[in-house]
Amino acid sequence: MSGVLGKVNAPEDIKRLSAEELKVLAAEIRELIIRVTSEKGGHLAASLGAVELAIALHYCLSSPKDKIIWDVGHQSYAHKILTGRKARFATLREMGGLSGFPNAGESVHDIFTSGHSATSISSALGLACSRDIQGENNKVVAVIGDSSLATGLAFEALNNGGHRKTDILVVLNDNEHSISKPVGAFSRYLNNLITNPLYNRVREETENLIKNIPGMGQTAYKTLKKFQEGLKNLILPGIIFEEMGFRYFGPVDGNDIEQIVAILRKILPFREPVLLHTVTKKGRGYKFAEEDPIKFHGVGAFDPATGKAAEEKGAKSFTAHFGAKMTALADKNKKIAAITAAMPQGTGLESFAEKFPDRFFDVGITESHAVTFAGGLAKGGLRPVVAIYSTFLQRAYDQIIHDVMLQDLPVVFCVDRAGLVGEDGPTHHGIFDIAYFRSMPRVVVMAPKDGLELEMMLEKSLEMKVPVAIRYPRGEAKQVVGASSTMPIEFGRSEKLRRGKDIAIIAVGSMVNKALGAADVLSKNSIESLVVNARFIKPLDTAMLEEVLGSYHTVFTVEEGVVAGGFGSSVLEFASRRPRTGAKVHCIGLPDEFIEHGSREELLRKYHMTSDEMAGNIMREIRGQ
Numbered sequence: 001m002s003g004v005l006g007k008v009n010a011p012e013d014i015k016r017l018s019a020e021e022l023k024v025l026a027a028e029i030r031e032l033i034i035r036v037t038s039e040k041g042g043h044l045a046a047s048l049g050a051v052e053l054a055i056a057l058h059y060c061l062s063s064p065k066d067k068i069i070w071d072v073g074h075q076s077y078a079h080k081i082l083t084g085r086k087a088r089f090a091t092l093r094e095m096g097g098l099s100g101f102p103n104a105g106e107s108v109h110d111i112f113t114s115g116h117s118a119t120s121i122s123s124a125l126g127l128a129c130s131r132d133i134q135g136e137n138n139k140v141v142a143v144i145g146d147s148s149l150a151t152g153l154a155f156e157a158l159n160n161g162g163h164r165k166t167d168i169l170v171v172l173n174d175n176e177h178s179i180s181k182p183v184g185a186f187s188r189y190l191n192n193l194i195t196n197p198l199y200n201r202v203r204e205e206t207e208n209l210i211k212n213i214p215g216m217g218q219t220a221y222k223t224l225k226k227f228q229e230g231l232k233n234l235i236l237p238g239i240i241f242e243e244m245g246f247r248y249f250g251p252v253d254g255n256d257i258e259q260i261v262a263i264l265r266k267i268l269p270f271r272e273p274v275l276l277h278t279v280t281k282k283g284r285g286y287k288f289a290e291e292d293p294i295k296f297h298g299v300g301a302f303d304p305a306t307g308k309a310a311e312e313k314g315a316k317s318f319t320a321h322f323g324a325k326m327t328a329l330a331d332k333n334k335k336i337a338a339i340t341a342a343m344p345q346g347t348g349l350e351s352f353a354e355k356f357p358d359r360f361f362d363v364g365i366t367e368s369h370a371v372t373f374a375g376g377l378a379k380g381g382l383r384p385v386v387a388i389y390s391t392f393l394q395r396a397y398d399q400i401i402h403d404v405m406l407q408d409l410p411v412v413f414c415v416d417r418a419g420l421v422g423e424d425g426p427t428h429h430g431i432f433d434i435a436y437f438r439s440m441p442r443v444v445v446m447a448p449k450d451g452l453e454l455e456m457m458l459e460k461s462l463e464m465k466v467p468v469a470i471r472y473p474r475g476e477a478k479q480v481v482g483a484s485s486t487m488p489i490e491f492g493r494s495e496k497l498r499r500g501k502d503i504a505i506i507a508v509g510s511m512v513n514k515a516l517g518a519a520d521v522l523s524k525n526s527i528e529s530l531v532v533n534a535r536f537i538k539p540l541d542t543a544m545l546e547e548v549l550g551s552y553h554t555v556f557t558v559e560e561g562v563v564a565g566g567f568g569s570s571v572l573e574f575a576s577r578r579p580r581t582g583a584k585v586h587c588i589g590l591p592d593e594f595i596e597h598g599s600r601e602e603l604l605r606k607y608h609m610t611s612d613e614m615a616g617n618i619m620r621e622i623r624g625q
Contacts, residue, residue, distance in 0.1 A: 003028050010084050011058040011109070022059065022257045026051045030285040032089060033077050038304040040092045041423060042100050043074040045283040045296040046145070049175045049255070050075035053143070053278060056260040057171075058082050060268060061139060064108045067127050071120035071144040073101035074297070075173060083109035093423035095598025095606075100424055115427020116395065117148040117365045121157035121170055128161075128168045139169060139268060146174040147342065151365050162245020167271040170246065173254060175282040175293075241275045250277030255284055294345065315479075318472040319416055321451035323348025325458050326385060330356050336462065337384045339374050341367045347387035347416055367392050371399035371411075378409040383462055389417040390430025390471065397436060404467050405440045411468075412461045418447075418471035419510055419560035420590075420604065425597030431590050433471055434508075435565035438538055443467045444491075445537040447509030451477030453489075453535075460489045471537075473510040473560065475600065480513050480533075494541040500528035503618065504552040506544075508534045508559040508567050511588075514604075515558050517611025518618065525619060537567050545574055549583040556586045556618060560609070563589035586621055588614060 004021045005028040008014055017025060029051050037044045055078065057068055063083065070076040080098060081089055085107060091097025102110040112123050124142035131138060148154060149172055161168055238248030249267055253259050260278065267274050283289025288307030289296035301310040330336040330352060337359040340347050344362050353360040359382075363370045367388055374384040386393075393400075393415060404411045418430040437445045444466055448454035454472050461468040480497070487495075497512070498519055507515035512533045519529040530552065532544060548555055557568035568587030575585050590607055604610050608617050 005029060005032065005081075005086065008082060009086065011061075011063050011082055014055060014059050014082065017059075019258055022055055022261075026055055026257065027285065029055075029078050029081055032081060032086075034286055034304050036090055036092050037077075037299060038302050040090075040094065041298075041300040042077070042093055043298050044286070045289040045293040046074040046175065047077035048286055048289055049280040049282040049284050050143075050173055051078045051255075051284070052257045052260060053171070053173060053254045053280060054078035054082060056257055056264055057141065057143070059257075059261055060264040061141065064111070066139040067111050067124065067141065068109070069111055069114075069120040069124045069127070069140070069142045070102050071114065071142065071148050072117050073114050075143070075145070076102050079109070080107075083107055093425075093597055095596070095602045099597055101427060103425075113427065115424065116392065118144070118151035118153040120144050120148075121154055121161065121168075124168055124170075125157055125161045125164075125166060128166045129164070132166065139167070141169045141171060143171045143173055146172065147365055152368065158241070158244050158246065161273050162241075165245065165272055168273050169267070170273075170275045172250075172275060172277045173280055174251065174277060175280045238275075238277070246273040246275040248275050248277065250275075251279045252277070254278030254280035315476040316451055317348075317475060318448070318451055318454055318477040319346070319348040319474070321454050321477050322387070322414055322416070322458065322472070323351055325455040326387075327351045327355055329459060329462060330359065333383065333462070334359075335381065335383045337361065337377055337382045339363065339370050339377075339384055339386045341365055341370045341388050341392060343387070343389065346389070347414070349387055367396040368399045371396040372403040374411045375399075375403040375407055375409050378404075378411050379407070383410065383412070385412045385414055385458075385462075387414040387416060389428075390415045390419075390433045391417065391421075391428050394432060394436070401440055405442050408442055409467060410465050412458070413467070413469040414458070415469055415471040417474045419473040420595065420600050421474050422600040422603070423597050426594040429595050430471075430473075431561045431595065433469070434537055434559060434561040434567055435569075437469050437471075438565060438567075438570060443469055443538060445469045445471070446535060447471050447537055448477075448535075449507075449509060449512035449533050450479045452479060456489050457535075460491075464491075471509060478513070480516065489535065492536050492539045492541055494535050494544045495533045496530065496544075497533050498529065498531035500530040502528045502552075503554045503556065503622070504530040504532065504548045505556045505558060505618075506532045506534055506548065506571065508537060508557075508561075510560045511558040511609070514609060514611050514614060518614040521612060521615035522618060525615075527619070527622065534567065538570070540570055540574060542574065545571065546578075549575055549578060549585075553582055553584065554586070554622060555583055556588055556621075558588045558609070558614065561589055562592060563587045564592045586618075588617065 004025045030048055033047055070079060085098055088098050093100045099106055101115045102113060104110050104113045120142040121144060124140045128140040144154060241248040249263060252263055267276060282293040283296055302308060326338060338349050338352050339361045340349055341363055342365045344350055344353050363373060370386055374386045377384040415433050418433055421428045437443055446457045448457050457470050461470060505515045515531050519531050522529050557571050559567045566589055568589060572585050595603060605613060
């Protein structure tokens with residue numbers, strides 16, 4: 001690789017570059033990020049905005065001795081390139097290639113594996129305290145975005161860090177644009193002065209002074225307004241951080257390498273909590289990402305010359321089915337409300353938000369609050385639907401139990417991205433929701449086989465007066481061939497999709513179609529399979545299980561989630577309580593481990609969950625008996 005980037009193979013190489021070379025380096029890194037993400041997809045806009053910040057941090061620090069913790073990792077691509085992974089960057093998000101997020105197993109420069117927001121300050125504070133106890137001498141830096149900073153976890157860490165007076169640097173990367181429009185009082189606080197006593201007192205005194213000078217008129221008023229804006233910027237942003245025990249510096253231009261290097265050199269010697277407020281441009285250096293940072297937050301393959309996404313062909317997604325049905329149901333039922341955590345586009349709620357703004361709530365990256373808030377809405381008589389990705393809903397585990405299940409409130413959880421999500425990897429796979437919902441009393445858990453069944457389940461759940469969770473995967477929601485979705489869903493009952501005398505396969509949600517495909521393969525090998533769409537994970541269809549366990553010697557359960565504590569486990573538990581019938585239950589699902597990144601099909605194949613792989617495993621099990 002030629003150019004300035006060709007000279008940089010490790011962080012220490014950056015320190016030998018001139019100021020002008022650092023600017024060229026930034027441009028070359030952007031070119032590489034755009035080229036690779038246009039082919040592999042990834043988190044583009046935020047990473048483009050943080051290029052100069054990453055260069056400046058590595059220029060002034062000595063990683064990995066000094067620890068740089070990137071929150072979430074959406075902005076960490078330049079960091080990866082600068083820390084010895086330049087040659088492998090073209091493998092971004094490929095199976096066996098570089099992770100799209102910081103990954104501790106990938107590099108000593110990635111201190112923590114991270115994919116969820118707002119963890120950086122807490123983990124950095126722990127590292128700083130560990131350093132102090134052991135008498136070590138290094139800097140610890142947490143880089144966090146403006147929307148992540150508005151979460152409870154970030155504030156808890158700031159509060160603790162300021163109280164302890166620990167040597168830690170928090171860099172607030174304020175790119176003025178989270179995944180969706182920033183929401184909440186704190187986002188407004190960073191840009192608007194409303195009630196600050198010092199600001200208002202000085203403003204009032206200055207206004208009175210100007211008013212008492214004869215002949216000033218409109219010119220004086222304009223001058224005063226400019227002064228007020230300057231005063232606001234001087235006083236406002238740092239007040240809350242200073243009150244929490246952090247020395248505040250900024251805002252500074254985070255896309256100006258010379259400026260950011262100059263201020264880092266001044267503040268890094270401080271041995272106390274410091275917060276540096278940088279302002280960056282999301283999507284910087286790529287016109288299309290600058291103009292539409294939401295679209296280019298997380299992208300698939302696209303044409304870098306036009307910014308247009310590669311044409312996607314296929315059926316309507318589960319998410320699209322959910323969004324359309326929510327809007328239709330809310331049009332008829334004025335008590336339906338929708339809640340999401342900074343993901344109105346990702347969860348398919350854009351149309352709902354536009355049509356019913358008074359009943360739509362985007363609470364920002366605050367999943368715990370979203371769940372308890374939904375409990376309050378339900379207690380007040382509304383029918384809240386909480387749409388959050390499976391992996392992010394894990395963050396609200398206690399609130400689901402304490403503030404919904406214990407209260408027996410009719411909140412509907414629409415658990416998007418359940419199962420394997422592909423290239424985003426272990427922090428984003430939604431493989432634990434069956435297990436954690438199964439452990440909760442009072443909840444009803446369903447999984448649709450296709451988009452039409454999802455719509456039916458959503459309608460059914462809003463008729464019930466109990467907590468409900470509906471899990472569905474990312475991607476296409478093809479109607480299952482040969483199966484009818486016109487019959488109403490009966491509470492707690494499954495449906496038989498295929499008759500067979502030799503074995504039984506009970507499948508859940510996204511695995512129903514795979515099970516039907518496996519049954520076709522088995523049939524060609526003279527094995528006829530009963531295929532059941534479970535529909536309900538909890539409660540179990542006990543009548544169906546009694547029949548199946550009493551009629552078949554070999555039964556397979558199939559689910560796109562971890563086997564440990566999953567649907568198959570519940571079938572085994574049920575079977576263990578029955579009189580012995582000789583039926584043997586085999587559970588097909590994901591192993592008790594974190595699943596790496598790769599395309600969904602690659603991962604299904606690796607874990608023997610495609611139709612062909614499943615059929616092969618079933619035949620081996622049968623022949624081994």
